[in-house]
């Protein structure tokens with residue numbers, strides 16, 4: 001069965017819902033998530049810890065933990081006009097898909113390398129397991145990529161992981177991630193364990209790589225300022241739902257969802273990200289028994305009775321910038337009063 005996607009779309013996620021089955025009940029980690037990713041586009045998923053960002057990204061490469069169940073939805077991937085239904089790939093197809101089409105750099109990626117193998121061996125193994133056996137060709141591509149991430153290529157290629165700093169390992173991992181020319185690179189909090197200067201440097205490198213290699217990015221972060229430097233499109237995730245989505249500028253200057261607005265007004269100064277959400281009271285909801293109506297209502301300064309009983313639809317009011325809130329006008333008004 002072949003499906004049609006718009007020519008410039010590489011990934012289309014439709015009404016995706018995922019639960020984790022636990023002894024205490026089902027954790028509703030992803031609810032009706034839909035988005036499209038275009039070729040060469042960078043999309044950021046932002047939201048607090050526990051909002052479901054990692055769950056969405058793991059589902060895209062079918063790496064969810066065993067207790068996860070996809071209850072609904074579809075993930076379509078397109079290269080050169082050929083569409084694949086990701087949720088229906090066989091194990092063999094999936095192995096190909098994971099490096100050649102969609103690569104993922106995980107949270108805490110520092111430990112992704114095997115400590116007893118030289119970096120060169122890890123590049124060669126990855127290449128070989130995808131049928132690429134010419135070591136010299138692998139080496140040549142690897143050195144080019146290591147240069148692209150601004151490392152001393154020969155030295156790093158010949159090192160053991162422990163000989164590299166955290167930032168160097170992260171860059172090496174980015175190079176490894178694109179070894180097989182994937183169309184999509186997923187980065188889950190790629191800089192969280194790094195200090196702020198190293199974070200910036202990684203973002204620069206990533207922007208440069210993307211310019212040269214033209215892949216699409218899904219960038220997951222709880223740090224809005226980093227996301228802004230990376231992303232063309234920003235989607236805010238709350239309690240397993242995308243509650244607002246739009247171009248990076250429109251999200252920064254014209255966000256209408258109280259949660260995005262709260263994230264924005266709590267952007268920290270240089271020092272760090274953990275206090276990010278001081279200005280949003282309370283904490284993210286329990287996803288086994290999420291709040292009724294709008295899931296954000298218990299923490300929302302704009303909430304009314306309607307918010308407690310009815311979930312607002314995710315709709316576009318202004319241009320290409322949908323959001324789910326009953327009180328967008330009030331948020332816009334509040335913003336005006338602040339300036």
Ligand SMILES: Nc1ncnc2c1ncn2[C@@H]1O[C@H](COP(=O)(O)OP(=O)(O)O)[C@@H](O)[C@H]1O
Nearest residue numbers: 020027029048049050051052053054055065287
């Ligand atoms: N294997 C699991 N079993 C049960 N619950 C899980 C599991 N993994 C994640 N969760 C829960 O799912 C929700 C979403 O988690 P996650 O996708 O990791 O969020 P984020 O990446 O935004 O921090 C959280 O409530 C988390 O506790």
Ligand SMILES: [Mg+2]
Nearest residue numbers: 053054055107
């Ligand atoms: Mg996560």
